[in-house]
Amino acid sequence: MPKVKVPRKSTVIDMTAMCDVASLLLTFFILTATARQPEPLPVDTPSSVVKIKLPSTDIATLTIGEGKVFFGVAGQPIRERMLERMGERYNIQFTPQEKKRFSLMESFGVPIGQLKQIIALKGDQRNQPGLQKGIPTDSVGQNASELREWIYNARYATKELNDQELRISIKGDSKENVKLVKKVIAILQSQEVNKFSLITSLEGAD
């Protein structure tokens, strides 16, 4: 049989339009990706099957790792107000510049006595591993532990400024001993905070 020659048409598609859309989408996603703040205490959270996302406002995060507890609150005005109240409680004066610098700190973990020094440091110096030793969790005599005061003042500031209840979340390292986590939970319970969230990474159910 004679070979039938199929008339071939050119298959060149002009891809300029697709290229345009692709670059627009890319720009959108790059801009909406928020840069992650380096944290002073890197923590490897355990995985779990829950899919509920953490809210991003009115939330405090207790980072527990290496036997230390770090504390961070979302929202700059709340941080400032919390610092003011801590200053009143422990008789430490913070200048407006220090308050401003503090309100930019995501998370910190130092006894109140060393707080001024840490505020004065620059961002990457602050986050040196091992520099911040954690917030004290033991009560001193009759006085409550510093951690308890921080949490209490964060809740006070949130109620005062935003008229909302502060949500507490615990971000613990997988290998952390349960003792410290139980201690932190006990501190929360003593303030009658009985509902909180544990931060975990995503895991597929097997």
Add this chain to the structure above:
Amino acid sequence: MAELDSSGGGGKKKGGKVRSKKQNARVDMTPMVDLMFLLITFFMLTTTLAKPQAMDLAMPDKDEKNDDKFEVADTRTMTILLGARDRLEWYIGSVDKPISAPQLDNYGKKGIRKAILDKIKEVRAKTGKGLIVLIKASDKSNYKNLVDILDEMKITNVGVNGGTYAIVDITEPEIGLLKRDGIF
């Protein structure tokens, strides 16, 4: 593919000298579009997956005066003790008079999950009510163990249909049990 046409002027005659031969440069944009889609997918997934998940936990009201004395029916209560080295132990009933002998187990689908699912069915068949799980973490267990057990609670749906679970303090006899079975 989209072409960049850089051949303009190829038709013009240059006077005299060497006429540079300009080739029609066709740039195939397929790899660029490929790369862009890859980057888009990457950013799409990392911005949403980067948001950490939150597992809610509600603790009972801690009254300084009366320490958690749970009035629970022994036959419906399963106690899970978290020991060292990612091992755990469980039993039904109370520690002095366990209804089922304490049994060592592992985390995960074949281990504790199977045990919990079996017990839910048993308890429902025997008493018509839900299973109560008490989670007691010893000082030698790590945080991942605790989260894994809470995860199992969610996966096996202990909390629905009348069942409940709670994190409770561990007692001396139970630490003795863990020591006896070598996971403390």
